[in-house]
Amino acid sequence: MSRVEIMTGNQAAALGARLARVQVVAAYPITPQTSLTEALAQFIESGEMKAEYVRVEGEHSALSVCIAASTVGARAFTATSANGLLYMHEQIHWAAGSRLPIVMCCVNRGVGAPWTILNDQQDSISQRDTGWIQLYCRDNQEIIDTVIQAFRIAEAVYVPVMVCYDGFVLSHTLMPVEIPDAERVDAFLPPYRPHTILSEADPRTINPVMFADPRENAAGVLGDGYMEMRYKLAGALTEALKTIQDVSDEYARLFGRNHGGLLWEYKTEDAEVILTGMGSIANEATIAADILREKGVPAGVVGIRAYRPFPVEAITHAFRKAKSIHCLEKALSYGFAGPIYTDLRAALYGSGCEAAMHDYIASLGGRDIQPDTIAQVVFERVIKPEADGRFHAPLWINCRTE
Amino acid sequence: MPETLFKINAKEYILPGNRSCQGCGLSLAYRMALKALREKTIMVIGPSCLCVLHGLYPSTAVMVPGLNTTFASAGAAASGLVAGLRALGRDDETVVAFIGDGGTFDMGIQSLSGAAERQTDFIYVCYDNEGYMNTGTQRSSATPLGAITSTTPLLAKEEHKKDLVRIMEAHEVPYIATANPAYPIDLYDKFVKAKKIKGTRYLHLFIPCPPGWGFPPKDTIRLGRLAVETGVFPLFEIENGRFRFTGRSRALAERGHKIPVSNYLERQARFGRMTPAQVQVFQQWVDRRWEEYVRRAEADAKHFSP
Numbered sequence: 001m002s003r004v005e006i007m008t009g010n011q012a013a014a015l016g017a018r019l020a021r022v023q024v025v026a027a028y029p030i031t032p033q034t035s036l037t038e039a040l041a042q043f044i045e046s047g048e049m050k051a052e053y054v055r056v057e058g059e060h061s062a063l064s065v066c067i068a069a070s071t072v073g074a075r076a077f078t079a080t081s082a083n084g085l086l087y088m089h090e091q092i093h094w095a096a097g098s099r100l101p102i103v104m105c106c107v108n109r110g111v112g113a114p115w116t117i118l119n120d121q122q123d124s125i126s127q128r129d130t131g132w133i134q135l136y137c138r139d140n141q142e143i144i145d146t147v148i149q150a151f152r153i154a155e156a157v158y159v160p161v162m163v164c165y166d167g168f169v170l171s172h173t174l175m176p177v178e179i180p181d182a183e184r185v186d187a188f189l190p191p192y193r194p195h196t197i198l199s200e201a202d203p204r205t206i207n208p209v210m211f212a213d214p215r216e217n218a219a220g221v222l223g224d225g226y227m228e229m230r231y232k233l234a235g236a237l238t239e240a241l242k243t244i245q246d247v248s249d250e251y252a253r254l255f256g257r258n259h260g261g262l263l264w265e266y267k268t269e270d271a272e273v274i275l276t277g278m279g280s281i282a283n284e285a286t287i288a289a290d291i292l293r294e295k296g297v298p299a300g301v302v303g304i305r306a307y308r309p310f311p312v313e314a315i316t317h318a319f320r321k322a323k324s325i326h327c328l329e330k331a332l333s334y335g336f337a338g339p340i341y342t343d344l345r346a347a348l349y350g351s352g353c354e355a356a357m358h359d360y361i362a363s364l365g366g367r368d369i370q371p372d373t374i375a376q377v378v379f380e381r382v383i384k385p386e387a388d389g390r391f392h393a394p395l396w397i398n399c400r401t402e
Numbered sequence: 403m404p405e406t407l408f409k410i411n412a413k414e415y416i417l418p419g420n421r422s423c424q425g426c427g428l429s430l431a432y433r434m435a436l437k438a439l440r441e442k443t444i445m446v447i448g449p450s451c452l453c454v455l456h457g458l459y460p461s462t463a464v465m466v467p468g469l470n471t472t473f474a475s476a477g478a479a480a481s482g483l484v485a486g487l488r489a490l491g492r493d494d495e496t497v498v499a500f501i502g503d504g505g506t507f508d509m510g511i512q513s514l515s516g517a518a519e520r521q522t523d524f525i526y527v528c529y530d531n532e533g534y535m536n537t538g539t540q541r542s543s544a545t546p547l548g549a550i551t552s553t554t555p556l557l558a559k560e561e562h563k564k565d566l567v568r569i570m571e572a573h574e575v576p577y578i579a580t581a582n583p584a585y586p587i588d589l590y591d592k593f594v595k596a597k598k599i600k601g602t603r604y605l606h607l608f609i610p611c612p613p614g615w616g617f618p619p620k621d622t623i624r625l626g627r628l629a630v631e632t633g634v635f636p637l638f639e640i641e642n643g644r645f646r647f648t649g650r651s652r653a654l655a656e657r658g659h660k661i662p663v664s665n666y667l668e669r670q671a672r673f674g675r676m677t678p679a680q681v682q683v684f685q686q687w688v689d690r691r692w693e694e695y696v697r698r699a700e701a702d703a704k705h706f707s708p
Contacts, residue, residue: 023489026482052485057516061478064471064513068446068482071469074489076482090472198444198467198483205462207470209453215460223460 002181002255009170012140012177013079013105013163014039016147018049019185020103023074026054026065030084031117032167033107037079059084063091063104070100071206073194075151078102081167082109082123089127096131096233098207099195101154101161103147104132108279108330109167110365118366119167121279125331125339127162131233133240134307136278137165140175142259145251148180152189152247157236164307166280166330168366180255188254237309244306262311263318264303267293271300273382274319274355275374276340277328278304281363285328287371288378295375297382304340312347319348322355326378329394330363337394345391359394367398410590411437420463422455425619427609427626428529429455430583432500435527435607436466438593439498444487446480446499448510449473451536452529474509476501477517480524496597497524503544504534507564518573518602525596525603528566531611539614546634547684548667548676549615558675562687570604571640577603579639579648584610584626588637588649595639608635616671628666630654633692638699644706645698655696663688 007015013036017025025044027037043049052069056062059080066076080088085106095102106124110116124134133153137143143165150161165171196206210226217223224232241262248261266286268274273292275285282303292299302318304311319325325348329338336342341359348355358381363369377397415436422429428451436443445468447453453470457463471479476499483497501510506528514526533551534540541551543564550558570578577599581589589607596603610625612618617625629635630650637651647655654660663685667673676684 024482024485026478026485052489054481054485055520056478056481057512057519060474061481061513061516064475064478065482065485068469068471068479069486069489070482072444072483072486072490072492074486076486091475094472198469200441200443200465200467203462203465203467205447205456205464205468205470208456208459208462210459215458217460221460 002178004176004178006174007140007177008035008172008174009140009143009165010036010107010172011039012144013147014043015179016144017077018043019180019182020077020148020151020189021075021186022051022077024052024054024066024069024076025078026056026062026069026076027078028056028059028062028080028084030059030081032109032171033079033081033084033105035171036105036107059087060091063088063095066102067091067095067098067100070102071098071194071196072198073192075192076102077104079105079107081107082111085123085127086111092127092130092132095160099158099233099236101151101158101192103150103154103161103163105147106162106164107167107171108164116365119169120330120364120366121164122331122364124162124164128308128339131159131237132308133159133161133237133244135161135163135244135305136307137163137170138280138283138303140170140173140177141257143170144177144179145255145257145259148185148189149247149251153240153243155192156243156247157240158195159233159236159240164279169280178257184254188251241306241309241311260303260305262306262314264305265318266301266303268300268302268318271298272321272323273297273299273326273378274302274322274324275299275326275328275378276302276304276344278307278340279330281328281330281369284369284371285374288374291372291375292379295379297379299378310343310347315344315347316351316353319344319353319355320351322353324356324358324382326358326360326381328360328362328374332361332394337391341394354389356389359392360397361394362397369398373398407587410587411440413437415465417463417465420455421457422451423613423619425612425622426451427583427611427622428452428531430586430622431529431581431589431607431609434583434586434590435500435593438590439496439597442495444469444483444495444497446471446476446483446497448476448501448505450502450505451531452500452502454536473505475513476505476510477513477515477526480526481517481520481522484522484524498527499524500527500529502536503528503530503532504542507543507566515573518570518575518604521575521601523600523602525605527605527607529607529609531609531614532563533614535611535614547687548680549672550675551672567606573602575602575604576600577639577641578606580606580608580635580637582608582626582630582635582637584623584630585637585649592639616674617669621669625666625669628669631661632663632666633660633688634663634666636692636695638695645695645702647695647699655699660692
């Protein structure tokens with residue numbers, strides 16, 4: 001039977017990994033991910049969870065361990081934040097290129113320098129182009145459910161999944177969480193079947209050097225070149241759009257909770273002003289939307305759950321009636337704009353959506369952002385709308401810009 | 403000696419035709435190592451000469467399953483294989499990382515140290531060709547003093563080689579050995595022994611490299627022997643803390659007739675610009691280390707004997 005307990009986001013993630021019957025954990029502690037790795041150590045040492053825990057000497061090694069363990073056929077999990085994620089960068093590419101269904105929690109934190117231990121999303125956004133699926137959670141219930149779903153998704157398309165949630169805002173905040181029943185999770189998530197078996201019966205050298213062009217092997221069979229393998233990875237990410245939605249729908253049927261698959265929407269039926277974002281800030285935007293509605297502005301929220309693959313079709317549908325779009329971003333492509341803004345503009349171009357688009361940089365390095373502030377800045381833009389659809393540099397909220 | 407030769411596994415694990423250079427010391431050492439390791443071996447390979455020897459997709463010259471990993475991660479990748487195999491109940495397989503000096507002395511030292519400190523149950527082999535040979539003979543921290551490399555092209559390397567064996571010994575691993583393809587039976591025996599031991603085992607292989615060091619491919623064995631005869635690369639093993647010379651080095655230590663290092667240096671173009679003073683510094687460095695080893699061997703023989 002499922003039961004409800006009060007727990008932090010990190011505890012929810014650890015429980016999710018335990019329910020997913022992870023076989024190998026490798027992690028290096030970093031704030032604010034730390035209590036997640038501690039919880040897993042507690043589970044494994046106490047015997048509540050049967051897994052190997054490799055207490056590595058750094059994050060690069062953490063993901064290296066997961067890559068090798070996943071290659072040999074074990075379900076592998078890791079978690080990190082900020083500079084730990086950046087230190088893994090080489091291996092993040094390697095895991096996706098190896099088509100390994102590893103799941104990693106990124107407990108989002110701002111990136112140094114200067115040091116901050118507090119939340120924004122610059123860490124996971126900077127790993128956008130590595131070939132991983134990225135899912136963003138808005139509360140602790142979504143974290144436990146998404147970690148379980150992530151293994152189903154990853155093992156269906158052989159692409160690793162990064163489950164992202166905001167450091168401290170979720171990782172250290174207590175919320176009631178319904179813990180799914182273990183037997184039903186087992187039915188939902190069958191054991192992992194690796195795509196390659198490392199065995200002397202069929203000796204293979206995994207991930208060797210490639211030539212530019214396809215080549216025949218000793219038996220005369222034409223193998224892929226590097227480019228074909230990369231094309232297949234790109235195709236797997238596209239295929240994952242359907243997988244993410246299907247897995248979410250099936251999970252909703254079995255467990256009664258639907259976090260929206262690719263996107264979630266709040267009061268969008270009649271909304272002309274749509275706020276959007278990822279993670280906890282998108283949740284906050286729902287309160288801002290209510291405040292705006294009190295002021296007579298027909299506002300709603302589209303929360304982006306799947307950032308990679310970017311759900312262009314779902315986005316086009318969700319924003320089709322918008323007159324203005326307001327992107328709340330905890331990351332920035334320095335020298336340009338926020339990542340959601342740039343991706344949304346690209347996705348909506350030519351779709352018939354004529355909405356004016358506004359970009360807001362908020363909450364970097366843990367700077368507080370309140371729903372009424374969000375409502376205020378959106379309101380100011382709505383009553384003085386920019387008539388054209390041209391690119392406009394982002395507005396930094398709650399920041400001394402003078 | 404012939405008795406041992408007949409015991410060597412006749413099976414070949416490297417198919418005829420691979421991409422190593424003519425006279426490659428690595429291909430000789432790897433062939434003997436795989437014979438000694440036999441079946442149920444999984445190899446971790448770094449981006450190195452061995453990666454090239456294994457073959458370019460979709461062909462491989464090696465009949466042992468191998469996992470390529472990034473430069474810095476061999477120790478961690480091996481740890482992951484060991485953990486994964488254990489989680490799956492496959493506990494009769496031996497994980498071996500076979501990594502160059504760049505991936506060991508330099509970029510890979512962190513993950514190697516981590517794996518050794520955790521006493522990960524695997525064999526780590528450093529095949530030391532004393533530089534980044536696969537990328538075209540750049541200096542590594544395993545390059546000896548006086549060697550010209552493509553990143554020390556005019557002045558030659560001004561520092562001595564890092565003593566990695568001593569670093570590994572500080573991890574209190576159960577078995578450490580040095581070996582050299584010029585002494586294949588000694589090398590074979592050490593791999594056979596290493597396979598039987600639990601915990602982290604470290605083997606350091608001296609790998610003469612004709613193009614990187616500048617000597618004719620026919621002289622690989624000669625160079626390997628001269629490195630031992632001069633005391634530049636002594637053959638030994640350290641088993642649970644006990645140091646013991648093996649093979650030719652034991653004979654040299656007992657009879658005290660190692661030959662001057664100039665015999666070794668003068669056959670390699672990389673040492674072509676060494677001054678007599680530098681040769682003397684090199685000789686003193688070799689002598690000091692050799693004497694330490696001899697004292698250690700004598701002390702350990704007394705300390706560990708009943």
